Amino acid sequence: MSAVAWTATGSLAAWLWLLLGQGFFWRTDVRLPPREEPDDWPSVGVVVPARDEAAVLARSLPSLLAQDYPGRAEVFLVDDGSSDGTGELARALAERHGGLPLTVGSPGEPPTGWTGKLWAVRHGIGLARARDPEYLLLTDADIAHEPDSLRRLVAAAGSVGYDLVSQMARLRVESLWERLVVPAFVYFFAQLYPFRWIARKGARTAAAAGGCVLLRTDAAERARIPDAIRQAVIDDVALARAVKRSGGHIWLGLADGVDSVRPYPRLADLWRMVSRSAYAQLRHNVPLLVGTVAGLAVVYLVPPVALVAGLVTGSRAAAVAGGLAWLVMTATYLPMLRYYRQPLVLALLLPATAFLYLLMTVDSAVQHYRGRGAAWKGRTYTRPDANAPEPSPEQP
Structure with a gap:
């Protein structure tokens, strides 16, 4: 030969x-696990780090404010030094649409040793923890959620006892280059981090999708999130590893009803x-x-x-x-x-x-x-x- x-x-x-x-890894049937709705819904603090997101915020933030959640939930958007009026737009959207309470904060420039996003997340978690929530939802500013998204996440986490439940948002696929590159991006990610392995207790594989991460507050404290991963560029995988190392039970799957609205029209x-x-x-x-x-x-x-x-x-x-x-x-x-x-x-x-x-x-x-x-x-x-x-x- x-x-x-x-x-x-x-x-x-x-x-x-x-x-x-x-x-x-190639199967796409890993979705939110079976769930039973609790009689007493836990409180949730929704943390949204945002830097120059005015172009997408009008499509994403109203979906968070409109969450049909039976318990107490508040949204904390952290304006990370935006120059396009992101914070002002967020306040205007909240006044226009109503819904969940919104707090807009700004942490200033990140100190040495921190990425900007994680510094913003730290500030947002600090604001949320003042309300003593049982869960934190970390979601990006370009992610739109169906009205029952938060409800389904919390029910799934509570039913199975997960400390972290993450959904890989369905990315936008409209342009020619998006059609060619985006599905492969998720395919390669699943090949590196098979979703079925992530949920196994004792398995070393750990990953999350930063656009949608529901995290128990006490699990975040045990894992020292985000301080322990303050320099991580790939912060979602680092977060999942920290939670799993601290004894947490985590889950990652493909999303239904959680979508990225950020366009990537060109190959560049x-x-x-x-x-x-x-x-x-x-x-x-x-x-x-x-x-x-x-x-x-x-x-x-x-x-x-x-x-x-x-x-x-x-x-x-x-x-x-x-x-x-x-x-x-x-x-x-x-x-x-x-x-x-x-x-x-x-x-x-x-x-x-x-x-x-x-x-x-x-x-x-x-x-x-x-x-x-x-x-x-x-x-x-x-x-x-x-x-x-x-x-x-x-x-x-």
């Missing part, structure tokens, strides 16, 4: 293992979204970067290349192995395309999408070493400093 045939065989073996041995928009944190995901580790690039190439790029090369050169082994690997790859992507209501033919383009993600990952590393890594809304975050001073344990 040729080198191409052997490599294609290795790719096929990898895909068979991913199909059966990676927590059935999606590129920035992925590349700003891709190298941080690899812990700024060059050998891990090299291994990831090689793995992406073998798993996603080799199958179509081997199929074409085998057909051209007459190598039956290369063509068969490459074709079968591409077939398994395509089949595992179909459920995610159905979830996003996209044409199933897009599954055949997954190798091309994976190549884009490979380039984004490399670019993330390049930008990091140029001093422009993890840039977001006017702030650039360097590699976390393990020697950064510990923050005060008290919330503001």
Whole structure:
């Protein structure tokens, strides 16, 4: 057998293992668990960090204010140094729509050792804790919730005894580039963090989706959230790990009724979204970067290349192995395309999408070493400093 045939065989073996041995990551049936509504609904503080979000706030904030929640709930929006009138717009929306009480706060610029979002979250949790809520809902300013979203989250957490319940919001998929890149983003995330493994007690896999995280207040205190993760660029995964390490029981699944309204119409928009944190995901580790690039190439790029090369050169082994690997790859992507209501033919383009993600990952590393890594809304975050001073344990 040729080198191409052997490599294609290795790719096929990898895909068979991913199909059966990676927590059935490709299935999209992990939704909120069965739940019973409590007789006495616990109180909830909804924390929304927001920086320059005026363009999306009119579609997201009213959905939070309109939550049909039987217990006491309040919304705390933290204006993180916005220059577009985010705070003023939030107050105007609350006056116009009514609903849940809204408090708008501003923490000022984050001190050294904190990301802006987590500094805003810290301030929001401090405001919420003054009302002594049993739960905290951490949600992004671009996330719209159906009226029963909070009710369903709290009921699910209480019924099963979860300390953290997170839903991966359905991202917007309207432009050509969104159709090509967005479903794959969620697919790759689930491949890295299989949802079924996350909910297992004792399993090491931990992740959350930052757009929608319901967290018990006492679990946040045990895990020292957000102080313990104050430098995390990928803050949702870091939050879930901290909660699980402190003994918490966590759950993550796909959302029904929780949607992102943020548009990513151009490839450049999606590129920035992925590349700003891709190298941080690899812990700024060059050998891990090299291994990831090689793995992406073998798993996603080799199958179509081997199929074409085998057909051209007459190598039956290369063509068969490459074709079968591409077939398994395509089949595992179909459920995610159905979830996003996209044409199933897009599954055949997954190798091309994976190549884009490979380039984004490399670019993330390049930008990091140029001093422009993890840039977001006017702030650039360097590699976390393990020697950064510990923050005060008290919330503001």
